[in-house]
Amino acid sequence: MSGKFPAVILAVxxxxxxxxxxxxxxxxxxxxxxxxxxxxxxxxTQNYAASKFVAERITEDELNPVLQAGVRSPSAxxxxxxxxxxxxxxxxxxxxxxxxxxxxxxxxxxxxxxADTDKSVVLDCALATQNIYLAAQALGLGSRIYxxxxxxxxxxxxxxxxxxxxxxxxxxxxxxxIEPVDALSAASSRKNPDGMISGR
Numbered sequence: 058m059s060g061k062f063p064a065v066i067l068a069v070x071x072x073x074x075x076x077x078x079x080x081x082x083x084x085x086x087x088x089x090x091x092x093x094x095x096x097x098x099x100x101x102t103q104n105y106a107a108s109k110f111v112a113e114r115i116t117e118d119e120l121n122p123v124l125q126a127g128v129r130s131p132s133a134x135x136x137x138x139x140x141x142x143x144x145x146x147x148x149x150x151x152x153x154x155x156x157x158x159x160x161x162x163x164x165x166x167x168x169x170x171x172a173d174t175d176k177s178v179v180l181d182c183a184l185a186t187q188n189i190y191l192a193a194q195a196l197g198l199g200s201r202i203y204x205x206x207x208x209x210x211x212x213x214x215x216x217x218x219x220x221x222x223x224x225x226x227x228x229x230x231x232x233x234x235i236e237p238v239d240a241l242s243a244a245s246s247r248k249n250p251d252g253m254i255s256g257r
Contacts, residue, residue: 107199110159110233115145119196120163123232126192127167132181132231142166144220152205152219155231162233166210168224182227189230199235204228213247 111197127141144151144164151158158164167186169178186202193200210218212228235248 070114106201107231107233107235108201108237110162110199110231111236112160114161115163115198115232115233115234119198120232123189123192123196123198124165126188127165127185130181130185130188132184134168136178136181138170138172138175138178139182140168140170140190140221140224141185142216142220150214154210154214154229155203156256158231158234162231165230165232166220166226166227167227167230168220170221170224172225173225179227186228186230189232193230193232197234201231202228203231 067209073211077085086097124143127139130137130139132138143166144154144166145162147162149164151164154164154166161215166187169175169182172178172182190200190202204227206229207226210229
């Protein structure tokens with residue numbers, strides 16, 4: 058009995074130590090996650106529509122995660138009704154869609170199946186547009202959302218873009234390298250949140 062008692066104490070101590078270590082690892086992971094989440098929150102709250110683009114090419118390694126952010130967007134009933142068309146290297150097509158576009162910029166056309174008649178498809182495509190826009194900024198690139206040219210895109214460039222049958226363009230995201238800017242001072246002005254947020 059006396060020989061087993063110290064062994065039991067040792068086992069309990071080891072268990073407590075393991076639990077403490079596991080708890081410490083969990084706390085460390087939470088702290089690391091909080092840092093990452095703070096960075097994500099900063100991207101969302103400090104985002105701005107880039108305007109000072111520079112003529113420098115976006116690489117495939119930079120573009121792929123941006124597109125994946127669009128693909129991974131939420132959608133009603135998980136329908137994922139979108140299609141992403143990347144315009145790069147065709148100066149005439151890009152310039153027709155966004156006049157005076159800077160060389161090296163990429164245009165991502167977000168189109169939706171049945172977007173002409175289904176409002177939920179438009180909302181789903183809007184969520185994908187936002188994901189793409191924020192992902193580009195998180196990578197240190199400039200991004201800007203356009204909806205003004207959409208009627209022209211659907212009327213004149215549907216075939217040139219190769220949009221799938223039954224799909225209509227909903228929004229465009231322009232992505233490119235930008236001049237160094239202070240995101241806070243470059244952000245567009247916002248209305249007072251007091252008039253936009255309420256609760257009971």
